[in-house]
Amino acid sequence: MSSERGSEVEVAIRPFREADWPAVHRWFNNREAISSLMEVRPSFSEEDARGWTEAAAGAEGEDRKWAIEVAGRDEPVGFTALYGLFRQTAPELGALIGDHPGVRGVGREAERLTVAKAFEELGAHRVYGRIPAFNEAAKKAVLWQGWKHEGTMPEHIRRPDGTLIDCEIWGITAAGWRRRWAGEG
Ligand SMILES: CC(C)(COP(=O)(O)OP(=O)(O)OC[C@H]1O[C@@H](n2cnc3c(N)ncnc32)[C@H](O)[C@@H]1OP(=O)(O)O)[C@@H](O)C(=O)NCCC(=O)NCCS
Numbered sequence: 001m002s003s004e005r006g007s008e009v010e011v012a013i014r015p016f017r018e019a020d021w022p023a024v025h026r027w028f029n030n031r032e033a034i035s036s037l038m039e040v041r042p043s044f045s046e047e048d049a050r051g052w053t054e055a056a057a058g059a060e061g062e063d064r065k066w067a068i069e070v071a072g073r074d075e076p077v078g079f080t081a082l083y084g085l086f087r088q089t090a091p092e093l094g095a096l097i098g099d100h101p102g103v104r105g106v107g108r109e110a111e112r113l114t115v116a117k118a119f120e121e122l123g124a125h126r127v128y129g130r131i132p133a134f135n136e137a138a139k140k141a142v143l144w145q146g147w148k149h150e151g152t153m154p155e156h157i158r159r160p161d162g163t164l165i166d167c168e169i170w171g172i173t174a175a176g177w178r179r180r181w182a183g184e185g
Contacts, residue, residue, distance in 0.1 A: 011069070011109040013066035070103075078096045080094065085122050093142075095110065132165050146181070147170045149169075
């Protein structure tokens with residue numbers, strides 16, 4: 001174990017299994033958690049959850065998703081994702097903590113493990129994220145990992161009720177990642 005880890009508890013990411021669908025259903029019906037995502041689905045049924053989980057477990061195409069496990073809990077508490085791998089353009093990181101783990105740092109540590117995979121196993125040259133400007137937790141999580149705020153797209157997000165939200169672009173290059181995490185295992 002290296003010197004700097006993000007969480008007070010042991011956090012791991014693992015591939016999805018089809019049996020994870022009830023947890024997925026719960027996360028996407030956690031209104032508070034999903035309200036800070038880039039896009040909010042109006043509803044997410046059990047059937048949606050089964051389909052989402054089956055696709056995640058299949059791990060085909062350009063996207064990969066991982067379930068976040070926290071020591072002492074039977075079910076995963078959320079997921080991380082990399083969207084648009086293996087292209088000339090960099091993949092985008094996604095994350096959702098759908099069951100509150102009750103301790104600090106689970107999201108940022110799960111994200112760190114995911115971005116490490118992007119650079120070390122999946123050939124990424126850069127990873128980026130679009131973050132609604134009000135989402136302080138998401139911004140702090142990537143700042144801790146060494147990401148930079150690269151710009152802001154004014155009013156990029158329009159919610160169904162017409163609310164307009166600025167969207168920030170955050171990112172990190174492979175070289176930036178090595179600088180931040182040199183010497184960490
Ligand atoms: C964003 C998310 C993955 C971060 O994970 P988390 O486990 O909640 O956050 P962490 O405990 O790792 O904390 C990261 C930082 O955010 C801070 N933070 C956590 N919740 C916060 C909140 N509601 N408001 C402000 N800061 C918050 C923590 O104190 C910590 O800050 P520090 O670096 O100063 O110590 C998680 O909150 C989440 O899934 N949110 C809903 C979905 C989402 O917003 N996804 C990202 C879309 S762009």
